[in-house]
Amino acid sequence: MAAHRKRYVAGALALALPLALAACGGDSGGGTGGGDGDTLTVWHYENDDSAMGQAWAKAIEIFEDENPDVTVKVENQTFEQIQKNAKIFLTGDDVPDVMEYNKGNATAGQLASQGLITPLTEEADSRGWADTLPDSIQTTAQYDEQGLMGSGDWYGVPNYGEFVGVYFNQDMLDAQGIAVPTTFDEFEDALATFKAAGITPIATAGSEYPLGQLWYELVLHYGDRDLVDAYQLFTEDVDFQAEAFTQATEKLDEWIKAGYIAGDSAALTAEDMGVSFINGTYPLMVSGSWWFGRLVEEIPFTWGQTLFPENDMHPGSSGNLWVVPENAANKDLAYEFIDITLRPEVQEILGQKGGLPVAGDSASITDEKTKEMTENFESILDSDGLAFYPDWPVPGYYDVIVSELQSLVNQSKSPSEVLDGLSNAYEEGKTDLLEG
Incomplete structure (x- = not known):
């Protein structure tokens, strides 16, 4: 040169x-x-x-x-x-x-x-x-x-781009006779089957972003684009005690009580979550595409990735x-x-x-796993399905989501109390942004 x-x-x-x-x-x-x-x-x-x-x-x-x-x-x-x-x-x-x-x-x-x-x-x-x-x-x-x-x-x-989906341990699914879930009911049935076999099904982490993204997947399962635009872009006021937020938080609480999420997950980091999935401790991990390259390099078993079942929108962004x-x-x-x-x-x-x-264009991608993940992302883009991330709307909201959902895992707050905490911080932050 x-x-x-x-x-x-x-x-x-x-x-x-x-x-x-x-x-x-x-x-x-x-x-x-x-x-x-x-x-x-x-x-x-x-x-x-x-x-x-x-x-x-x-x-x-x-x-x-x-x-x-x-x-x-x-x-x-x-x-x-x-x-x-x-x-x-x-x-x-x-x-x-x-x-x-x-x-x-x-x-x-x-x-x-x-x-x-x-x-x-x-x-x-x-x-x-x-x-x-x-x-x-x-x-x-x-x-x-x-x-x-x-x-x-x-x-x-x-x-x-980036998005959140479901990573699965195919070997663990096969051992329990479970097909890769394509509907929300099938996903919950898989959780119950694993738990009945003595296996905690979902790898997650409550001291950092993963649990909040799992919760947001549930919000998106019950919500729609209007809710996302109101929450993220302030197009309308948001009622945290309304249907989608309440259903999602109560569902997460239900999963916690059922043992689908480990009791110590409130203290775990994203790294803890990823390592536990890579080691084969948990069969499912709901997290982002940023894990993909590492999983390819380190996972010793057969695995795959899919979108959260029956969601029209998904956490993710540019x-x-x-x-x-x-x-x-x-x-x-x-x-x-x-x-x-x-x-x-x-x-x-x-x-x-x-x-x-x-x-x-995913058509030019030669590796099948990479192509599948890229096609999943393209399907989200084609349907205007990116819903961004739950902590985005106001400064400091990341720490609030972490703290409130830790309280849910620890069972020190009810779903309604968690939603009150999220709502109060959101409204204060929104006011500061709009009037600042």
């Missing part, structure tokens, strides 16, 4: 942040799209071996080939540090040209409302992103003046967003790089590696 095309890879954000913070008082003339036209600085937090890491590497290779006089600086950051410090370093001028960032009201929405990231609507229209990406994927890209997701300008561009800081020096180069990540050759890498492309 020629010297003028050398790509620099920096360390974690723990190293990059002091430089960014020290530059906050300086003036490099950033934010105009001019600046150092010979450099594109990219920040992302994907592992090099992951589907996204490999796809971004391909995108950078294409960019370098098409822009031989531009040096690409790639800085591998950490999700936690960017999440925690983005508002601080983006106020300075020593910022990346394009960076990966989390989507939702409490994250990208806040940066958008504070003017820290660049509106991308004109680029989305002129480059065809608005035509390429499915509507439910575009929801996470758009934010209004208050930073609420789902309308307004584009502030980010997603290029992969993946993280590419955003362009308002003070970026080379915005035009950033737009070009983002556009490349949506090209077929980059999207195909995501597909082949299990990364759920949002502008790809």
